[in-house]
Amino acid sequence: MKLSTKGKYGVRALFEIARNYGKGPLAIKEIAERQRISLSYLEQILHRLGKAGIIESVRGPHGGYELARKPVELTIGDVVRALEGPIALSHCLEPGATDGCYQAEDCVARMVWSKVGEKIEEALDSITFEQLLRQYHGKDREHPVHRKKLVAAGKGVC
Amino acid sequence: MKLSTKGKYGVRALFEIARNYGKGPLAIKEIAERQRISLSYLEQILHRLGKAGIIESVRGPHGGYELARKPVELTIGDVVRALEGPIALSHCLEPGATDGCYQAEDCVARMVWSKVGEKIEEALDSITFEQLLRQYHGKDREHPVHRKKLVAAGKGVC
DNA sequence: ACAAACCTGACTAATTCTGTCAAGTATTTT
DNA sequence: AAAATACTTGACAGAATTAGTCAGGTTTGT
16 A cells, blocks of 8 residues: 555656746756655656656757646546556456456455545645645745655655 | 455455344355455455454354454444555555655645545545445345456456 | 766566465264 | 374465666757
């Protein structure tokens, strides 16, 4: 029941992009530095977010990324779905699951995981970036301190 | 955002044990056959559930496992926590997380994952085995059809 | 033309997960 | 007491996934 770093980094990256909303594109290099994410890895993540229609890219000098919609219309759920795939606690509950549970209709657990999945989705979709921004507005958060080496494998990072 | 097979198999195994509530212990072999779970793997799972105080074992001939409490007092959340560890979307939100997020107080995402985690917990804790039993009561579910080979790595199983 | 910046896909090292195996220990029936 | 049944424990290996890197591209503003 963990999120992968893709989802976690994605939210942090989008926070920076959202912060810059209305001020033109934000360069990926800038995002990477502010949130201490590897540039190459961040490229992958932003690319996915682009394909999902969450951000738009501007190429060339002074290019970068910007939100494709207003912060109030972008939820955490949108981001998680784009980066971690559909919210489905069990493989057999994914949208295209033709090779579903071999117990089919008769499965004891299916409805349980389905119900819980809906609740998770609700929770994720109830949080917008507008809210996030407001929460940190005015705090003028300083950028995180650089650490020589991060703890292995995405641990110790939100 | 997937459950591991431990959690999924655990719920199914407990469903069988709960079904037998009040009728004495149910042999592990029986559980394994009814739910088509590898015996050796199931041993691991049941052992964990025992340590968590969810089931009790009876040794010797005609022994087996039985629920340590009434089905109405056992929730899906209890099982998931016992088998998958604490519900924490991010490593830094786990109970003993001394080596937490290096962004500490200032972390943009921390509160998001914390809130969502609470919602998940609520959802999991709102479902009791009593409810599960009632739902399948009288249906006299036949045991799942045996398949020669399961799809790889726990896929295709609820 | 140049440089800033995004685009793409291949690749590998680490980690986690799944499931097996083997050699126990405990309990009850006969 | 012996045998049968069942639980206990820990080590282990193969597969899948994840995290992150690298090495090239291509696009576009000046």
